Amino acid sequence: MTEYRRILLGGAVVETVREGEELVARDGRRVKIADAHHLSPVQPGKIIAVHLNHVSRVHEFQIKLSPTPTYFQKPTTSLNAHNGEIVRPKGCKWLNYEGEVAIVIGKRARNISQAEAGEYIAGYTIANDFGLHDFRDTDAGSMLRVKGSDTLCPLGPGFVTRWDFRNKYLRTYVNGELKQDGNTAEMTWDMHYLVADIARNITLEPGDVLLSGTPANSRPVQPGDLVEVEVEGLGRLSNRIVEGPAPIRSELGAQPTESEEVLSTALGGDWEFRGIRAPKKPGQ
Known part of the structure; x- marks a missing residue:
């Protein structure tokens, strides 16, 4: 490697x-x-993320997984790097970490088979697919502001070639305390499937990034927290949470909310409503 x-x-x-x-x-x-x-170790033209992939995440939300993966995009303006600051806007409360493996495309891929997909992958890096769930009620499945706000896509620290993604641990720490403890073996759809699936009708260009999903126990973090994602063989991605200097402008557009949907997703299996666990509809 x-x-x-x-x-x-x-x-x-x-x-x-x-x-x-x-x-x-x-x-x-x-x-x-x-x-x-x-x-950022790569400069993608596009960043595509799968909504839900790890079995532990599916079990946590007590839902039935769709028969095929669904996706959303993060704009490239959300890119960040190792040791970069993650900005939670003033007035927002529900910023969650999501440790993930990121696939980096090596050559143009279009209409390829799953068996061929490995030839089109240049390598892998670590991602933290942060979500600002205060905006979860406003963008539905697009996740545009939830996942696409500035600074919410740190990648790094490096880009590793010839890494075997099979059966590798994926762990997220907050202030040194283990929060997520997953493994690529629990992914419903592996890296080759994801690349081939997207490339059926979207051309993937060199440098493009696909985020492959997070395990259970994504939870909110606060300004001052240090969030680190460690993937076996890829290293450790570290980022500090900071509070933005100003709130989201309030004279137009949808504002942050704190609905059942926001709370149930942000707090995952820790949240109960009136003593009955609510159904969850995660977007990651």
Whole structure:
């Protein structure tokens, strides 16, 4: 396996290769990983995410999984990086982490079979598919503001080639405490299926990213919290939650809400309404 990282070095964007605890640029310059200013390891033209994939997540919400996957898009303006700040707008309360594996496309893919899909994958990175559930009532299945708000798609720290996605652990920590403990073996649809499914009618270009779903126990985090996603063989993606300097503008558009739908999704299996567990309709 080879791990590549994009960093800011000497005022320029530089692609580096990891060698132990150092990053090496093509011109020979070296920087310690701890001192590097990380950027998103890839620059996707589009980011596509599956709504629900991990069996533990399905069980948590006590729902029946659809026979085929469904998807949403995150705009590229939501991109963030390792050690980047995740902004929760002032006045919002329900920002959830979702540790995931991200698939990176290596060459143009269109109308390919599942058996061929691996040839079109350049490698993998870690994603945290943050969701601002305060807007869950306004965008329905599109998830545009829930999942697409600025800063809510950190990727990194690196991009790893020749990584075998099978039976790898996926863990999310908040302030050092384990919150999500999943495995790629519990995915209903694997990486090759997801790529081939999307490519049936959407052309995937080099650098495009597909997010493959999160395990159970996505929960809200607060400003000041450190959220880390660790995937076996891919490393650990770290991000700090901060509060935005201003609230969402209130003179137009839908405003943050706190309905049953918002609370049941944000709090997952921890939420009960009037003593009866409500049906959940997760969008991740």
